[in-house]
Amino acid sequence: MEKGLKIRLYPNKNQISLLNIIFGHARFVYNYFLDYSKRTKDYKYTNWSKILTDLKNSDSTSFLKNADKFALQNSLRNLATAYANFFSKRTNEPVFKKKHNEQSYRTNFTNNNIVLYENSIKLPKLGNVKCKYGKDIQKNKIISVTIKLLKSGIYEASIIYECEEMMLPKTGNSVGIDLGVRKLITTSDGNTYISDLDIDRINNKIRKEQRRLSRCELHSKNYNKQRKKLAKVYQYKDNYMLDTIHKATKAIVEKYDVIYMEDLDIKDLIKKQKLKIHKRKMLLSSLGQITTLLKYKCECYGKELKKIERYYPSSQTCSNCGKTYKVGKSETYRCPHCKLIIDRDYNAAINILNYGLAHN
Template identity: 30%
Template structure:
C-alpha cells in the first residue's frame, strides 16, 4: 500500500462545496462527541454505531441542508469519532476534543463500495465532481480524504501499488539535460527550456523593489507580499508542468531511460550555470523520473557523473575538450559534426552496457535480452 497527498486546483464554487462538506463532517463529529459525553454521564455505554443510528433516524431529518451534501461524509465522521475513542481507550491518544472551524478542516468520502479511479490531471470524485490536481497522479482507491491547510485544499488517499507496463516505442533513450534546452534526447527530439525565472524575474524584482519602503505588516505590505508569493508560485508551476510533460513522455515510451548523475552542487558553485540549473530543476526531474519509471514499468539508468558524455564523439569514441560555449561537436578524428547536446545524449544511450551506476537493476543486467 502506498499513499499520496496532492494539492487540488479548484474554482470558488468547488472550494465552497468542499468547505461545506468539511463543515458537515465537523458538525457531525462534534454532535456525536457531545452526545457521547452526555450519555456517558447518564451511565450509558455509548458507541459510534449507536450514535450514528440516532443521528440518521432522529437528527438528520431536522436539518434539510444535510440533504444537499454527501451522506458518506457523516458516516466517516462517526467512524473517525469511534476510532478516536478506540485510541483513547488503548492509551494511544488523548480524550477526543471538539473540532474547531478552520483547524484541520477535513472530510472523507467514498464511492459507496465502488472504487475511485484517479488518473492524470483531472479526477471525477463521487458527489464532488471533477477536480484538478497540480501534478498527474495515478491511483485506484476505496476512499479519499480532503483537507484544508493554509487556505489550500489537498486530496489524500492510500492505494495498492502495481506498476502499469505500457508498450514502449523505443528500447533505450539517452537524455541530456541542458542549459540552452531543457532536454535533448538521443533520437533527436528536443524539449525546449522554460526560462520561467528569466521571464518573471524582472517582474518579481520590480515587485520587491516597490515593496521596500512599505511598513511591515501594513495592508499594502501584505498585498505586495501576496503578489510576490503568487509570482513565485506561477514560476514554480510553469517549471513543474514542463518537467511533468518531459518525464511522463520519457517513462511512458521508453524501455530504459539513461540520464547523467549530475553533480548539481558542484555545478551550482559555478554561478553562471547555477541559475540556469536551478531554473531547470534537475532534482525534481530525477525525482519524477524515478517514480514514473516505476509506474510505467520502465527502467531508469543513471550514468556515473565522471562519464565524459560531452567530450566523447558519439560516432567514433574519440575524446576531446569541449568548452561550455562550444555548441557543436566537431570531431578532430572522424570529422563528424553534431549538436553538442545530441552528441551527449547518444553517448548516454550507448553507455548502457558499459559500467555504469544503475538505479534499480544494474545497467549490466539490462544490456542483455531484447537489445542484442
C-alpha cells in the same frame, strides 16, 4: 501500488462555508485531544476514539455529529502519528493548530462517497466541487482525499489512489539522456524538454511581485493583498514545473524501453554554474524531480533506467570520431579532429547512449 495526485478545487460560496466548518471541526478535535493528552498523558488512539464518540453525544459538543466522520477520525490519526514521530525523536512535540495557518482535513473512500469526474469531484458533505485535471485517474480506485486551504487562498485536493501496474507497450528503442542547466533534458535522438527560459520567465514574475511587495507599507491592506499574490505565483511555479516534468518523463518512458543517463551529482553540476539563487534552487529541485520521476515511472510502466559511470567524459568526447577534446563553456561542440559541429548536450546524450549500449 498507491499513487498520489494533486488537483486544484474551485468551491462555490456555499461549499466554502461548509469547508470552513469541516476545517474547524477537524481542528477542534485535533486541539481537544492534544490538550487532553498533555493533561492526562494518555496517548492512545483507541482511547481518544472512544472519547470522541462521547463528545458527539454530549450536548455542548454535539455539533461534531454534523461533520464528515472520517475528517474527525483522521484528525485523531494525524495526532497519533505526530506523537509517534515525536516519541521516536523524528520531530518536535505536536502543537495546537491555528485558524490562520494552512487548513486541512482528510476523508476516506467508502460506498462511492468520492467520485472523480472530468471537471468536478464529488466529496462527502460538499457534493460536486469544480476542479481541474480529473480525467487521468477516473478509472482508479480512490483511497483517500486530503482537502487543503493553502495560505495563498487556493483550495487543493491531494488524492491517494490505487494504481495497478500499467505496463506500457515495448518499443524496442533505447535512448541516452543528458541532464543540463540550459535545456533540462536532451535526448540522443535530438529532442529537448524543458528549457531554462521557462524558469527565467517564472522567476522574473516572482521578482516583479516581490519588488511590489517591498514597496507596500508593512501589514497594510495592500501589503496583505500583494503577499497573497506572491504566494500564488510561487504556487504556480511549483505546479507548472512539476506538471511539465511529469509530461516530459511520461513521454520518454512511452517512447523508449531502456533509458541511459549519467549517475550525476546534481548539486555539483549546479555549483559549477554562475546562477542567481532563485534559478539555482529551481534547477536543483527540478533536476531532482526529473531523476526521481524517471526512476519511478520506469518501475511503474515496466521500463528500465540504467545509470552510467559518473566520471565518463560524455561532454568532452566527440560522438562522431570518439576522440576527446576539452570543450569549455561553449554550447556548441566543435571537434578539431573530424570537424564535427554539434550541440553540446545532444553530443553528450549520444555518447551516453553509446557508452550504455557498449557496457551492457
